[in-house]
Amino acid sequence: MKQYCFGVDIGGTAIKLGLFETSGELVEKWMLPTRREQQSQYVLLDIAESIQQKCRGKGISTEEILGIGYGVPGIVSADGVVIRSGNLEWQNKPVTKELTELTGLPVKGGNDVNTAALGEWWQGAAKGYENVVMLTLGTGIGGAVIADGRLIIGATGGAGEIGHIHVEDACSIPCACGGCGCAQQFSSATGVVRMAGELLAESDIPSILRNKEITAKDVFDAVKAGGALAKEVAEKFGKYLGKALATVVVTVEPELFLIGGGVSKAGNIILDYIRKYYKAYAYPGFRNKPFVLAELGNDAGIYGAAAYFLNIE
């Protein structure tokens, strides 16, 4: 009986692996360093060997394994070719095909941010919901839309790219996508740090954020401590993300919004700021949609990779 699957979260410094029962229980998790030498050419080999070793150690036969899901930082085509992954120096690398050949197991994978969002739906804070919009607020903003119990992919895999909703006409700094005024420019970890930096440079307002390297968490910690400048940043963070999600709610109407990623570690305070502006812009009948924080933390990647394998046809 096929009762196991693997979830592999391929990062630029470490590879996180999880052995799951297909029911969703995490049997064991472990890590490998990412060998980035020679365009990360040993990475898939290392993963395959590690999985085979784990199976031997646990006495699990190939027949008991449904397959492997993976998440990778970069653009992944629908048929599992990593078009580009800057961190790993991969270009047009057929990861699904290669990992299938190396392991003899079915493999499916996608962008790590999108797959991570799925973990929360499978075994985290969005478990049991049929209609969910999930966001990962990190370096950028990743997202995933579940509608009627299925992940929406879109024509070429672009569904859920909610970070690129245009929310500000007056923004003159280009986004990584080539557009301008995307939600990601304000409400990602990078955006929060950039806005804080700009405000610090422009004003003389005293702030505990001055004269140090800051993170998005630092900004929200300063908000909790009552910092005026940090609060101004938090308002902008909430305004742009709330505005973006108000457009999303009338397009796919989820039961709840789930917020994860690095910024979400600041806790419920980020939801307060998002909700404030979401309510101002959203369709009146949908203003009370719940917002919840992700629960899986650093394990979201492996859960999500496994969920991606199990839920994508």
Next chain:
Amino acid sequence: MKQYCFGVDIGGTAIKLGLFETSGELVEKWMLPTRREQQSQYVLLDIAESIQQKCRGKGISTEEILGIGYGVPGIVSADGVVIRSGNLEWQNKPVTKELTELTGLPVKGGNDVNTAALGEWWQGAAKGYENVVMLTLGTGIGGAVIADGRLIIGATGGAGEIGHIHVEDACSIPCACGGCGCAQQFSSATGVVRMAGELLAESDIPSILRNKEITAKDVFDAVKAGGALAKEVAEKFGKYLGKALATVVVTVEPELFLIGGGVSKAGNIILDYIRKYYKAYAYPGFRNKPFVLAELGNDAGIYGAAAYFLNIE
């Protein structure tokens, strides 16, 4: 063999009916007047009798009919209760249940604008596409989202309510939904006429639109004739709808956008204005998504009602 189904478009003045082969061919279409006396209480009876009469006339037995789809102007719950229909004076009327009892056939139905959009997917300009966003620009803006070959419903039926995407912070006129600055306030037929009226009142620009009752089509006819004031209205129309669709494309990523409803009778010129602004606001990789006009015209309602029956689980 069940090879037929009916599509019923229940309007405030007329009921349009279509007998379809389940393959999509329209066998016959006809109309009945909407008897609105006594809270339109005879409407469902009239529909049932007309369908039974049609079957007798065609020699079609109940066994050959898969069922009946209907569209109704108003809010319809997922289980087929018309929560409110102003035109028909229905409130909490279990239309699906009543029509099932009257005909002995399976029945499914929804809001007429949403069902009409489906007609284009079944047998119109969006036929064969797996990922489509369809808009009906009429008194309001209705919409439907097809993702991976399935209609997205949302948690409570609110998916596709694209007319209520917030696109203008500075708008002070409330929308019918209770919100403010919705796309529908600018890019519906009503919105176009309102904006034209405002510009006519504010300015002395000569225009063939002055001193008469105007429609959205009149405004776009004036654009074609080179009218400066009409062009200003068309720019606003395009700006707000283009902006709304730029948010939609990164949420569900359709293969194409389909535009129907009364405003679409003005022809390709409306697409030019939508596209101009859509391109300015959309994610760069998705700026060339095609925009097409609806094809089914006045039959969209019956096609869509039948499609709704056939495609909704």
